Amino acid sequence: MDINCDLGEGVGNDHLLMPFLSSCNIACGGHAGDEDTMRQTIQLAKQHRTKIGAHPSFPDKENFGRTEMRIPSEQLTSLVLDQIETLDAIAKEEGAVLNHVKPHGALYNMATVDKGVAEAVVKAVLLFDEKIILYAPYGSVMAKLALEQSIRVMFEAFADRNYNDDLTLVSRKLENAVIQNPEEILTRVLLMIKEKKVKSLSGQLSHIQADTLCIHGDNSHAVDIVSYLNQQLPIHHISIAKIGAV
Template sequence: MHKSSTTLQTLPRIDLNADLGEGGQHDAAILKIVSSANIACGGHVGDTDSMRTAVRLARANDVAIGAHPSFVDKENFGRSVQHPSPEILFEQLCEQVNSLIQIAEQEGCVVQHLKPHGALYNQAAKDSELGAILIRVIQDCQPQLRLVALAGSALVTQAAAAGIHVIQEAFADRRYNNDGSLRARTFPDACIEDDAEAVQQTLKLVQHQQLQSVSGELISVRAETLCVHGDGVHALHLLESIRAQLVQLGVTIAAPEHS
């Protein structure tokens, strides 16, 4: 992660996103709070009905819609490291993304971004072969799709070099390693369970583009979008708290603008 001197004055807005359509109890309420939604497309969870429900709710709340494809791994909720063949993975991801695009079109909506889920997200952040597959998926499915990727990761540079519009992402409810990567979920402290701590991490990210790693080191993280996992037990309350704090600071919560 490179150091950044950006201050709140040059970042008057932030996108607040959540991963939805994953069987969480509060999707409808969450979609009244966030500005972007990443909708599960069937790889780790989700089907035609859940996608259509999420799309309709997002449209009703003027929330930007994104595809949230995954390794095909329902047993492990897409959070297990996988190494499928490149062509099989490409076909699986295209099928997932195209399914959501088709449903969105039927509902009069446009899918605006793609955010890989779980293990695919973390592996692609540093694996250029997986990054190339995600780039191909966007180019094949809908070239206007923007790619949501871990802020500061190698994937950001790779996708931008391929002409993809990248939205750099940080997490309110995840802990980080010193190199800016996410703490693996195999560690018990990977997720932030305390709402107050997650809110403080959010404020540090938005105000100072910094956060504290698991070892206590301050690292620079410059992000345009902030994620709270919609399937978390405290997701709704946490999102309400985060939005209230950001609004109080005068930060505009809105989906990234089209270039």
């Protein structure tokens, strides 16, 4: 199983999280990040054998990329591609390669349901490298379009977020959007992996596929959560897919 986290966002806990991650998504200038933070995060990922991904966003540092924006499709493709290429250039200088792309925040959420936004993201991925992996939610418009273009998709599930009945995430504007209890998260993760189900906030069980699990770095309990999952998942015969792991 892959465990990923969004890093290089200025939260300040990247060095504590990285040892427990098998992949990371590095902010590349849209909502957060600059050349220095990208380089530092890449170096940290290499040190811990953690796969590196680009985490492009709407160009909206003021709102941390969490506000929906309406941008013409060609312009959006160019914005996303520029961010991926910026991170890739720094990665090459550091002797690293990009493993995947995962959109951030409002861009990710819109690409999940909005065909126009999803097409712009998928086009950017294809223009960059048709062989790179895209992290996308199971059943999403983005995943469907990517698969139709023969892009390799890893279905992403959110370990520390509550779901609505339609598999969208509960809005961060609501109190119960984020889960912070490691034991509760483990129970949810085991249900996702072993039974391919997720329990929504209403109690409904829905089918889901999880190839990679996301824990949010800005969750105040993020380090405790990833540490606990690393400790507990092997007990349940689930290994964490670090680079070079057998």
